[in-house]
Every structure is written in structure tokens, then in C-alpha cells.
Amino acid sequence: MNESTMDCYTSKISVLLLLLLSAMVLHKGKCSTHSCNGKDQSALLIFKHHVIDPFNYFSSWSDEKHCCAWKGVWCSNVTGRVTTLDLSNQYLEGEINLSLLQIEFLTYLNLSCNRFSAISLRNSEYQSLAIPSNAYANFSSLKYLDLSFNEDLQLDNLQWLSHLSSLKCLNLSAINLQSQTNWLQTMAMLPFLLELRLSMCRLKNINPSVMFVNFTSLATLDLSQNNFYSDLPYWLFNVSSDISHIDLSSNGLRGQIPKALLNLRKLKSLRLDDNALTGPIPDWLGKHQHLQNLNLTENLFNGSFPSSLGNLSSLTQFGVSSDSLSGNLPNSIGQLFNLRSLYIGGSLSGVLSEKHFSKLFNLESLVLLSAFSFDLDPNWIPPFQLREIDLRNTILGPTFPEWLYTQRTLETLDVSSSGISSINADRFWVLLANVRSIRLSKNKISADLSNVTLNSEYIIMNNNNFTGGLPLVSTNVFYLDLSYNFLSGPISHLLCSKLGREMNALYYLDVSHNLLTGGIPDCGENCRALALLKINNNKLGDETPSSMDLLNEGIGMDLNNNNLSGNSLEISNFKSLEYLNLAENKFSGVVPSKIPKSIQGLILRGNEFSGNIPAELCSLPSLRLLDLSQNKLSGSIPSCILNNSLLDGAGTIEYHLEFSFELFLRGREVVFQGGWVLGMLDLSTNNLSGEIPPQLFNLTQLSALNLSRNHLVGKISSNIGGMTNLEWLDLSNNHLSGEIPSSISNLSFLSSFNLSYNHFTGEIPLGGQLQSFDSWSYVGNPELCGPPLLTKNCSEEVNHEEAQQDGSNDSLNESFYIGIGVGYVAGFCGFWHSLLLSRAWRRIYFQFLDNIIDWLYVFVALKLNKFCELRASSR
Structure with missing residues (x-):
């Protein structure tokens, strides 16, 4: 379930009691003893007419049934009038027609988590059902309105909301309100509003200087993830004395927390995380006796950690982090006996003892991300049983702590970069077998994995000193990263072994940067779920089967820097492949011509491919990255490879797990993280000849172009000035001629630039990013002149005869x-x-x-x- 969907369900819970109360009086429409009211049914039909329904949700909305029996519609069993309309999360598109607000007794309206793109009053198709111009005057029954997470919906007018005088709960989260400068005044016209949620609305103006806003009933205010970038507003501390929940996280708010916050005596939840708040953490925060959730993480607080926060005995969730905090964590933190979640990060340090945890009986989540060390009795048994432990970047080692073995309810364990080098193997692997998510990366743990069976769903054990063969994995394992270790032997031990009758459920596997040998196994039937595979930087050396079926349903595969070989490589059976890296191997023959249409990134650098660049590359509609450098390719660059916006623009590999890949740009390795694929073309170090196709210079979104070390001739088109997103350009070591186009100075994002060793003539263009490059970008072009070639200027006053005379004098x-x-x-x-x-x-x-x-x-x-x-x- 994604975050947007979770937010949708969270907003529904907030009115659960309201619905339960209504259920005592109301029954579902199909049980009603009354027919649907004609006005209500007409308003619903007007609404339906403007909706695109791709999954036929409205199939029950027909004249054969009265509207109280329609899906998503609830009516009063007493009056037969529509009271509730819930169409959330049904993939509906089109317009929200406000004819719904003509339903006189409608109290609950939820259209959240759909794909609506507009709100309108258009009803020309039903002129007989037209809404009268004064209809808004009757809209006083609606108490709950949720339009959230219709992310294509932009509201340029909020005035219609002011007529909903009975509204208690309003949720417009993830709707575009960036044009609304007076949104605060509009919301203040709703006198009974209890809950206001405007998260992720692109709001910019929070009116920080306004002293008072008429929110006399407000209990919950969520303005998180907007773009305010201002001080905390004055009016916030003068709102209803009954306000209990405030969320202003991720807004770029600055300044200090004012003491006026003490005015909000009933505050239970305060989220100010992910802002730029400064100054010390106020010690008077310890006077907020009703606070249950306090999140101050990811800010710029300085000074020490106030011990008074240990007085907040009601706290159940507490988080603080800042890179400017200093000093130790006070012992008083151990007095928060109701605490269930503790998050401390930033630059705090010092030694944690048993006193820091003495009364944390209810603690379930412990996240400590500062450079703490621990002084705990080896036989200490904590007063808590945790579900989550995150102690990365603390000083735990060198031995894995004994007290962690006492945690029998663990679901998540992260002890990355914590200095651990030794483990009690008998207890360690037993503990991990019952933990769902494990992160042990960047330690120095030495252990032989040959006889280990891993059982967790999510396992990251990279950058350690693990040795032996690859472990076995159970059918529970979904994500496994064992990169940067010293594992040896064949990969088939992991991929081809079966535990029980079930297929391997492994989706992501990274065993790169090890000492693995052998070849690519032929056991694809056991790895049907495998989508992302990284075996790069090992010592694989066998000939690869011409038809690899290991990753038939795969999305990304990296076999870079091995000794794999093979002729007539066949990859057409990878139906869903988006990224393939076979660089730095010994593949030969021609470049594969049968390539899956889904491919976005294809890297064949540093092999022994020969022949022409296949024209079949022209038919790859999603290609964004093509690297055929350092091979033996000949012939010309086919012009069709640049048609149909091929290689033009950027895209993302369509999965939701981090997947890095390496490119070589100007002789250095560049690592791209997260599956982001830029528009790149590298055909360098081959035997290509002919002119550069003019169409290439029309790829305005291309980020990297490397055609160096070939035999290309001709001129650079002046259209190169339109490639304004170009960051890397290398045309060196060719036979290009003519003047360098002045339009090249328009390339304002260039960070790497090389035209050396060609036959360019004339004056080097000035301006733009070109000013930052030295003479090495132009060396080897004897007919070029001007800065940065300081030894040769371009003065037009020196004629040819003077040049000859100078030559005689020089002799x-x-x-x-x-x-x-x-x-x-x-x-x-x-x-x-x-x-x-x-x-x-x-x-x-x-x-x-x-x-x-x-x-x-x-x-x-x-x-x-x-x-x-x-x-x-x-x-």
C-alpha cells in the first residue's frame, strides 16, 4: 500500500465515530423502505455524466434501481434522502460537478484518491435538471468533505466552500492550490470546522504576520509539505484553545519556536519536523503536559538537549534531530514511561547507560542515529521488547551486543556502520531468522556464509568481510544485498537451490564486487520472480548461453566487469528488461539486433563487438541511454537511430527499489542511483566513419554525448546550441573540421567539454560555460586561435605577407x-x-x-x- 493510499485511509478513520453514530439511524440504501428522492437522483445523474468510469463502477447507477440501491450511495431509512456518498479510491476521472451539493441532506461526501482533474457547475446536458443560481444557499447539511489525493485537480476558486456552513471536516490534501493566496480567509468562514487538512497543496502564503484567525472550533490542523518558507505564523498561537493536533512539517519554516506555543494548553500532537527552525530547543516545552506526539527532527536547532523534556510523561512518540545539537542525552529521557517510539539523531554524542532506558517499559521503536557509545552490563536485560531497532552510526562494536539477543519481537534491525566485527554465530543467525528486515552494511563482520540459510524478507549485508560460498535463501527472501564482500564460488548455489517445493521469491539480488566464479546458471525456472540482478565486478568467466533465461521477467541486469564471453548474444527473450549492462566483458560478434522494446538503458562498453551499429536500434521507443564505446564497430552512425525522439529526454526505470549503475564519462566512473536514466549516447573509441548525422544535434534533452576516438569527418551543426541540457560533450580525436559554431556558447550546463585533436579552424567562441574550460579542451587543433589558447591570438591586422616575413625572420x-x-x-x-x-x-x-x-x-x-x-x- 503506497503512502497516498495510507493517507486516504487515515483520513477516513478520523470520522469513524461519526459514521458509527449515523449507522444507528441510517441503513444502507438498498434496505430503505422509501424510493430515492427525485431531486437527489437527478443531482447524482448530473454528477455521473461528467465522470469517466474506466472500471465501470457506476454499473449499478441505472433507472432499474432507485438511487438508494446504487453503489456508494447511502440513504436515510426514515426519509429516503441521500445522506452519504463514498466513491473513494475507484480510479474515477473527469470532472467533479457540484450538482452533488444540491442534495439537501447530504452530510458525508468522499471523492478522495481518484483522478479527477476539474470542478465545475456545467450541466447543459441536463437543462431540465439545472441547478438554480441561488442553490448554494441551501447547502448547509454537509459535515464531511474529502477531495484529497486527486493529484491532477487544481482549484482556482475556493469561494464555493464558504457556503458549506455546517462543514466540520475538510480534506483537500494533494490538490493543487498554488494560486490561492487568500485560502486562510476562506477557511476561517467555516464556523464549525473541527478538522482542516491541506497537506501537499503547494501553498505558499501562510500569512505569518496575521495576528488572529477565526478558527474557534478547530481541533486538527494539517498544513504539512507545502512551500511557506517563513517564520511560524502569529495566528497559529491564537487559534482555538481546544486545538489538539498541529502538523507543519516539511515547509521550510525558519526562526525560533515562540513561547506563545504555551497558549495551546490542550495540544496533544505537534509536528515541526523537516524545517529550518533555529535556536535552542526550548526547555519550557516540558510544561506541555498533554503532549503525546512531539516531532522536532530534521531542523537546525543548536545548543544542548534540555533535560526538562523528561517531564513530558504523556509522550508516546518523541523525535529530535539536528546537526548543530551538542552534548549528551540526559538521563531524564529514561523517565518517559509511556514512550513507544524514540528517535534521536544529529550530532549528539556521549555514553548511554542503563539509566537512559530504565523506565521505558512500553518502548517499541528505538532509533538512535548519533555517535553514541554504550556502557551496559553484558547481562543487562532491557525493560522493553522492541519491534524496531535502528542504531546505525552509533558505536556498538566490536562485538554484536548481547542485549539485542533478548529482543524476541524484532521486525526491523539496522546496525549499519556501527563498528561491529565479531558475532556469536550460534545466536546471531537464529536471531536474524525471525527478523523481517535486516541492515548490517558497512561493518567489518567476518563470517563464513557457506552453511547459512537466510530467511528475512529484506537483507542488506554489503561492505563487510563475509567469506565462503553464497548462502541459501528461503522462499521468504525478497531483497538481498551481499555486495562488497569476499564471497567466492558459483552463483548457482544461491539461485538454483530449492528449499521445499515453492519457487524462489527473490526479487532483488546484488552480489556485485565479490570473488564469484563460474558462469551464468541455466535455472531460470527457479527464479521467476527475480527482476533486478547485479553480478558486476566478479570473476565470472564461462561462455554465456546464447539465450539467457535467468531473468525472463527481469527489469534490470548488471554483469559489468567480468570475463564473460559469447558470440551472437540473444536477449530478445527478456520481455520486460529496462536496463542491461554487459560492459567490460569479452562478448564478440555483432551488436544484438533483437532487443526488447522496453529497454531504456543499454551498456555494451568495452567488449569485442564488431560490424555496423544495427538499424534495429531505431525501433526502440523507450531507449534513453546507449553506450557502445570501446568496441570494434565500423561504418557510419545510422541517422535513423536519432528519429522519433529516441534518446531524447529522461526517464525512470519503472520499479520502486534503488538500482545503481556505472557509466564512464571523460575517463571517470559516474554512478547513478535510484534508477534514473538520463539521455546519453556514447559511441567513443570505435572505428566509426562518415559525418555526424545532423539529426543528432536536434536532441535537445540529451545530457551526455561522447563520439571521441573515431574517424568522423565534417562540421558541427549550428543546431548544437539548442542542446541546452547537455552536461558532457566529447568529440575529441576525430577528423572534424570547420569553425566551432558560436551557438555552442548556449550550452550553459556543460561540466565536461573536449574538442581536442581535430581540424577545427578559426576563433574559439566566447561566452557562457565555455569560459570555464582551459586550453586542454582545444589542444591539437593548430588552426584554432583565441582564448584560452593564449599563445595564439586571432588579430585580423596581421596579413599573410607579414606572416611569411615573420617566418623568414624566425629562420x-x-x-x-x-x-x-x-x-x-x-x-x-x-x-x-x-x-x-x-x-x-x-x-x-x-x-x-x-x-x-x-x-x-x-x-x-x-x-x-x-x-x-x-x-x-x-x-
């Missing part, structure tokens, strides 16, 4: 200095012969030599350097 100068050199050598040899025959002359000479040797060295060095420069310029 004379060269002869002159050569003559000086020869004469100097001859005289020196004669003088040296005299020294050999006279001891006195030798003594005088060496004294003289000591005085002038430094001067002579500098003189000769300068002359020789001038000689080299003159000779180079005369060529």
Missing part, C-alpha cells in the same frame, strides 16, 4: 642561435684542453666557475626555451 634567428651554440662548444673545448696542462689555470678557472655557473645556467635555459618557441611557431 634567421634559428640559424643565429645555432651558430652561437656551435661557437660556444668549440671555444669551450679549446679552453678545457689548456686547463689540463696547467694546475694554476685549473684553480683559477674553478673559482671563476663557482661565481658564474648560476648565471650561465639561467642564460642558456632562457635562450634554449626561446629557440624552441620560435621553432614551434614557424611550423
